[in-house]
């Protein structure tokens with residue numbers, strides 16, 4: 289198949305709009321006569337509200353309304369389990385009762401003429417509580433352990449017996465900190481009621497779900513809610529769900545009969561918009577002297593809230609990443625007095641693969657086998673977890689290509705053997721993997737008499753370049769140049785798309801666009817001379833037969849070099865390389881940017897990011913950009929990305945596997961393994977800190 293547009297490094301079609309400010313984000317959809325809402329958050333970590341002095345602030349200048357459980361409208365909160373919401377538990381019912389379930393829970397809302405007036409009143413509002421000590425530490429013996437209803441345990445063979453009988457074995461435990469997504473753009477919603485119809489300009493990775501969620505909460509028909517979100521300033525998963533601030537914005541607009549804008553502060557982004565759950569993991573590996581795995585036990589526990597069971601694929605990749613006859617994986621949750629976590633880039637896999645790939649690295653030193661060679665000796669021929677062939681798997685090719693480009697063979701194998709002046713140098717490697725999903729999606733294409741094609745899907749673009757890559761798919765299929773395609777997304781009244789996450793947007797939305805384009809071309813053949821626009825809508829999903837026959841995942845090999853100052857413990861990533869086998873690459877420019885960003889996220893996970901909670905009340909003590917550290921330019925060295933040619937005829941018609949999530953997976957273990965190589969110190973807790981080096 290020769291491609292004219294797909295596979296080309298097309299620059300972002302929305303790039304000019306973004307850098308000139310013409311691209312509007314949720315908080316920029318200002319309305320005439322707009323009022324401003326500010327949330328007041330609970331200052332205790334668990335308990336109940338005993339008093340709120342609403343009258344005192346209601347009289348302050350500019351204040352239009354003060355809402356709390358005492359006077360807020362009772363909302364329907366009809367059941368609605370969108371595909372993104374935890375299947376078990378009930379979502380936070382905001383301002384509906386006096387209970388405080390976690391620190392930072394919204395307990396009151398001020399609506400005022402100006403943001404300034406609303407903020408002043410919010411600061412002045414006096415609330416009294418009856419407080420209890422919350423349980424916020426996953427390792428707290430009082431934390432309630434739950435077997436998640438989503439059940440993900442896997443067993444093959446007898447891993448316990450094989451571990452006991454293994455010639456070589458090791459056991460290790462891993463602790464990965466809670467992280468918050470911290471995109472540049474904070475959450476924001478502008479809400480407008482016209483009669484019983486609600487329009488929301490709202491930051492969302494899933495506009496049709498936000499529409500359904502808000503309709504269910506307010507007990508109004510789906511078609512009465514319109515959600516609009518043309519641009520997103522980064523999200524990494526935090527905008528997958530519709531959180532309580534969207535409900536509050538709509539509530540404020542209804543109570544005051546005014547358009548209302550509600551934007552979260554950076555601090556509030558740490559309270560109620562999800563987080564990567566802290567995880568505790570235990571890995572036990574048994575192997576032969578020549579490095580063949582005989583036993584693998586991987587147990588992991590993740591945080592959830594008391595009111596919902598958030599679950600992710602923490603230990604799932606241990607069932608297929610390496611070949612091993614005896615495997616047990618177990619996944620548990622610890623219910624804490626915190627808000628519900630949510631998916632964060634590389635959800636589950638990023639944390640689970642850190643544990644597995646750290647343990648494999650440790651085994652390689654124990655056996656004195658090169659870490660890449662160890663992966664090679666344990667490369668499976670098929671997915672042993674489900675006993676199906678992989679639709680394609682290029683892991684070893686990624687290692688080969690990466691080893692050559694990173695000059696792996698120049699590395700001295702012994703730990704603490706490489707120096708640059710007084711700096712200790714270490715080079716590490718780790719595997720990356722993520723499932724190649726495809727969800728149901730629809731798309732609509734209109735061919736105008738002017739020769740322009742209009743394409744519409746209720747998809748989102750949180751930054752990977754969806755506008756551009758989808759334009760390429762449509763242009764390619766229709767045989768049109770890029771500038772003849774107008775692609776629109778981010779409206780809930782467009783044909784429905786799945787959540788913009790899980791690395792499935794191109795597989796899902798791209799397949800639907802391709803099908804709609806094929807169908808409109810057939811229409812054009814039937815009616816060659818028409819002056820009316822031709823239109824076609826298509827809905828696609830994964831072929832069930834193919835899904836039953838194959839295991840479908842992307843794979844990658846990630847290399848990192850660190851330089852550590854032995855006197856002060858600073859760890860610098862000097863260079864990094866990610867090599868990925870992810871099917872067809874629609875746009876190598878966007879794909880490289882996507883992976884570079886993900887790898888930088890992995891540097892954050894390895895060395896910087898952690899949300900620290902005050903043990904007394906669950907307050908995030910570093911809820912601001914000064915103390916929640918993330919990599920900046922000086923922390924991000926030369927990062928290189930390479931894709932191996934991979935033709936996957938099974939995965940979907942476009943042959944794509946997705947890149948957004950896998951790009952973060954593997955980076956943290958590659959860095960931790962490099963730190964071990966540099967120093968001989970095996971750090972099993974993330975982030976790795978300066979003091980760990982001293």
Ligand code: MOS
Nearest residue numbers: 525632633789790
């Ligand atoms: Mo991705 S964590 O599904 O936004």
